[in-house]
Amino acid sequence: MSQGLFDVIILGSGPAALTAGLYTSRADLKTLIIAGTKWGGQLQLTTLVENYPGFPQGIQGPDLMINMRKQTERFGAIIVDIQLKEVDVVNQPFTIKAGDQIYQGKTIIIATGADTQWLSVPGEKDFLGKGVSSCAPCDAFFYRNKRVIVIGGGDSAMEEALVLTKFATEVTIIHRRDSFRASKIMQDRVIGNKKIKILWNSTIKEILGKDKVTGVKIETKSKGMWEMPIDGIFVAIGHTPNTVLLKGINLDSKGFVARVEERNKQGQLLYFTKTNRDGVFTAGDVHDYRYKQAVTAAGFGCMAALDVEKWLEDHE
Amino acid sequence: MTQVVVTDQNFETEVLKSDKPVIVDFWASWCGPCKMLDPIIDEIAKELGDKIKVAKVDVDANLQTAQKYNILSIPTVILFNKGEPKQQFVGVQPKERYQEEINKIV
Numbered sequence: 001m002s003q004g005l006f007d008v009i010i011l012g013s014g015p016a017a018l019t020a021g022l023y024t025s026r027a028d029l030k031t032l033i034i035a036g037t038k039w040g041g042q043l044q045l046t047t048l049v050e051n052y053p054g055f056p057q058g059i060q061g062p063d064l065m066i067n068m069r070k071q072t073e074r075f076g077a078i079i080v081d082i083q084l085k086e087v088d089v090v091n092q093p094f095t096i097k098a099g100d101q102i103y104q105g106k107t108i109i110i111a112t113g114a115d116t117q118w119l120s121v122p123g124e125k126d127f128l129g130k131g132v133s134s135c136a137p138c139d140a141f142f143y144r145n146k147r148v149i150v151i152g153g154g155d156s157a158m159e160e161a162l163v164l165t166k167f168a169t170e171v172t173i174i175h176r177r178d179s180f181r182a183s184k185i186m187q188d189r190v191i192g193n194k195k196i197k198i199l200w201n202s203t204i205k206e207i208l209g210k211d212k213v214t215g216v217k218i219e220t221k222s223k224g225m226w227e228m229p230i231d232g233i234f235v236a237i238g239h240t241p242n243t244v245l246l247k248g249i250n251l252d253s254k255g256f257v258a259r260v261e262e263r264n265k266q267g268q269l270l271y272f273t274k275t276n277r278d279g280v281f282t283a284g285d286v287h288d289y290r291y292k293q294a295v296t297a298a299g300f301g302c303m304a305a306l307d308v309e310k311w312l313e314d315h316e
Numbered sequence: 317m318t319q320v321v322v323t324d325q326n327f328e329t330e331v332l333k334s335d336k337p338v339i340v341d342f343w344a345s346w347c348g349p350c351k352m353l354d355p356i357i358d359e360i361a362k363e364l365g366d367k368i369k370v371a372k373v374d375v376d377a378n379l380q381t382a383q384k385y386n387i388l389s390i391p392t393v394i395l396f397n398k399g400e401p402k403q404q405f406v407g408v409q410p411k412e413r414y415q416e417e418i419n420k421i422v
Contacts, residue, residue: 037356038408044348062348081355083410129389129406138347141375142388212386232388 003078005104006032008308009096011084012111014041015294016284018068019301020109020308025075027309032105033072033079034098040065041113042239042285043294045135046156047163052294061137064294084112089248089277107279107311109304110246110257111297114239114285119151123207124235131213131232136160143168143232149216151204152236153177158186160234165195168232172197174204174218207233241286250276257287271311273304279315281307319361322371324380331371332399337421339414340371342382342392350391353408357393360414367422397421 008024010017013035025031043049046061055064073079082099093104116134118124124132133139136150140163148168150161153175164171173190178200180187190196201221208215208227215229241256243249252258259282262270273281283300285292322330322340331338341357343350361370375382375390385394385401393405395417403417 037410038349038352040348040352044352046348060348062351065348081352129392129404130386131388133389135349135389138349139389141344141346142382212388 003032003103004030005093005106006030007105007312008032008107008109008305009034009094009103009105010109010111011087011096012036012041012109012113012284012286013039013069013079014043014065014111014113014284014297015068016113016286016297016301016304017041017109017111018065018072019298020111020283020305021072021077021079021301022068022075023302023305024308025072025077027305029309029312031077032103033077034084034096034103035079035081037081037083039069039079039081045137046159047137049294084245087245087247089246089275089280092279094279107281107308109273109301109308110249110275110280110282110286111284111301111304112242112246112286113297114241114292116235117238117240119204119235119237121204121206123209123213127207127209127213130211131209132207132235133232134235136163136234139232139234140164140167145169146231147229148172148232148234149174149228149230150234150236151175152238153180153182154236154238155182155186157236158182158190160236161190161196162186162193164234165193168195170197171195172199172228172230174199174202176201176203204233239285239292243286248277249280252289254289256289257282259287271307273300273307279311281311318366318369320369320371322373322378322381324378327373327378327381330369331396334369334396334399336367336369337402337418338369338371338396339418340373340394340396342373342375342385342387342390342394344374344376344390346376347390349408353391353393356408356411356414360411360418364418364422368418395421 007029010033043061048058050058086097088095206217250258281304283304284297395403
């Protein structure tokens with residue numbers, strides 16, 4: 001089934017993708033967004049977002065995404081909640097397969113984001129949904145009066161721990177280093193919370209249990225290997241960029257989509273968000289190895305959209 | 317399409333004693349990903365019409381049933397046939413994953 005040629009096909013549905021779509025559709029470019037079945041990105045797994053400007057009291061992550069989606073759809077972007085299957089970035093116009101549909105576009109914005117990085121220890125896969133989780137806002141409820149651990153040292157680990165204190169009797173944050181990289185405000189909240197304990201210099205070696213999680217095997221620098229009985233483990237050690245389907249797109253040494261710099265005679269960048277393929281741009285956490293914020297993702301989405309506009313003008 | 321709201325009280329009659337296979341969707345209002353699952357389940361239910369029943373269990377109000385099936389993460393979908401849990405899906409899955417398993421039964 002053909003829906004004609006799109007000016008731009010955007011892969012993803014987080015803040016980067018939806019902001020890109022907002023800009024391109026508002027600029028009257030025929031825009032298709034392949035959102036995937038789990039649309040909305042990482043913010044769907046959060047609660048109160050306090051650092052996205054424009055919401056003085058903060059806004060719930062899932063609500064922010066619903067708002068962004070509505071705003072983007074208002075300007076005519078077509079959003080399909082189907083799973084991306086194949087991307088051809090070699091032949092123009094580019095061809096995208098999603099579900100059983102085939103779409104063609106003059107340009108592509110890759111904004112596929114990043115997914116939970118798991119620990120990759122024995123037991124983890126077996127107990128997913130049986131005591132292993134990456135979404136405290138979804139699952140904390142099941143740990144009323146239970147003992148849980150959170151793995152990680154960044155803002156998302158702090159948030160998971162704080163959400164869990166509303167239900168669990170005891171929350172232990174386990175971190176492989178001796179300090180957190182989380183923002184000061186989040187660290188202060190964690191340290192000021194009586195229910196939260198912190199275990200430094202420790203890594204999880206195995207997740208134990210039968211029908212569900214009953215404990216973990218931990219290696220701590222000062223005391224070696226030991227076992228801790230727990231009911232739940234929440235993994236928040238970071239995210240891996242979603243690049244599996246991106247054949248022909250260059251990645252950097254850490255697996256993020258690489259940007260290519262081309263400069264004009266004045267030494268200025270022609271496009272800030274271009275990949276190694278002409279007409280293919282990138283935005284958000286799939287390429288962002290440093291900032292990884294909702295607001296920077298949205299900003300990158302805007303930049304990629306403006307780059308697409310310029311590219312189309314330059315090539316038509 | 318038959319869609320029923322199932323509670324701890326009517327779980328047995330609506331799900332375990334159902335003469336049709338039942339897709340049981342464990343969800344809660346505070347769960348973002350659960351909202352993404354709704355349209356997927358709705359589509360599957362529409363396509364299968366009378367061959368299947370869809371049961372929604374709000375875990376917030378029906379913890380007993382959730383505990384009975386060891387649910388520690390939502391959304392979780394359990395496919396029941398003749399009173400037996402046949403397949404359990406944790407998290408939002410692509411539509412085809414559910415269909416594959418359902419097609420084995422209906």
